[in-house]
Amino acid sequence: MTQPPDKQQLEDMLRQAAEGDERAWRTIVDIYGPRVFGLLRAQCSNADLAEEIAQSTFCTVAAKIGAYSEIGKFEAWLFRIAMNRLRDEMRRRKRQARPVEDKSLAALADSSSESPMETLDPAALEQLRKAVTHLSDAEQRIIHLRWFAQLSFKQIADLLEQPLGTVLARHHRALKRLKETLSPRDEESTP
């Protein structure tokens, strides 16, 4: 993923794109396209649907970028559109975002011969994957927005329209639950 630009660079690119500059728009898509797609894919576990919604999101942003005026809130605006599109699409299709199936994750793990984590214990990684998928939707959403969208907790709170403290507490609770899930229990370790 391309590293995000600084504030001034982003504002310049947005202004140029609003004037129809395709090169500036290309840079914006290069920076944010994979992040939006990664977030959507993590949320819906369907690459095709994720790309479809990502395309719809970027079409909307391109069409409205001329009227965009919220300085400094582009990321929140972009990811809010993406999340709303995903929610609407899920409602339209009348199906819930399915958690990643263990088999597909296992296949991914098996095929990850060049993974940077290949030296780690695959069984442990698999256990972590499972544990993450067992978190609540709200907790997973925060983790996905943090890692795929690379939003700060404040931005996540704004996007989800929740207090910052709630987001932080939810994230902390998720990590603690994962830790407890992954930690060997005393009663099991004692004969």
Added chain:
Amino acid sequence: MIDPANHFFLSPEGMSSSGDALQSRPQPENLPADFEPSLIHLDDLIGEMLLADVDESGAFDAVADRLFAASVAHLPKVQPRDTRWRFPRFAEAPLLRTPIWSRLAMAACVGMAFVVGAVLMHSPQGQPGDRIAVVTPSVNDSGNVAIVQPETDTFTALSRNAEWLLLDSSVAYLLDTRDMTLADLARDIARVAGEIDG
């Protein structure tokens, strides 16, 4: 359950093998300082795992290209500025963007202006109320002056009065200018100029 001795989730030392990879990843906001180190470590590992899973699935391949191709046509089209003046098209007239009640009020004003104009145009010059008493000075045998002529039409009275005023004033000579021709005027000016030079 995982062997606690090799439990890399909970021990930062266990991350040494992937630490370099983490450095090359996009790093989100740091967790609050009061978080336990093991939770911070776990959070890093989750991020590493999620991003690696998506990367390795090939899902990111050329996704930006496809997103760009699909969305670039929606960018605003900036037309080259045409400096030639054009009569504004009716469809672009600001009037059509105003609310309906505003347009009706404007139409009523225009209609009323037409009606008032039509009434004024077809009315005779000088209304019955537009009459004044005109004093026509004359001197009779007993030496009295100011015979009052009762009422007359305003327009006519003003014209006559103006004539009389001119006749009986220090600027009466201006009346002669009515019959002057351009040649007379030119000759007079030439004469004055000649006197000044002489």
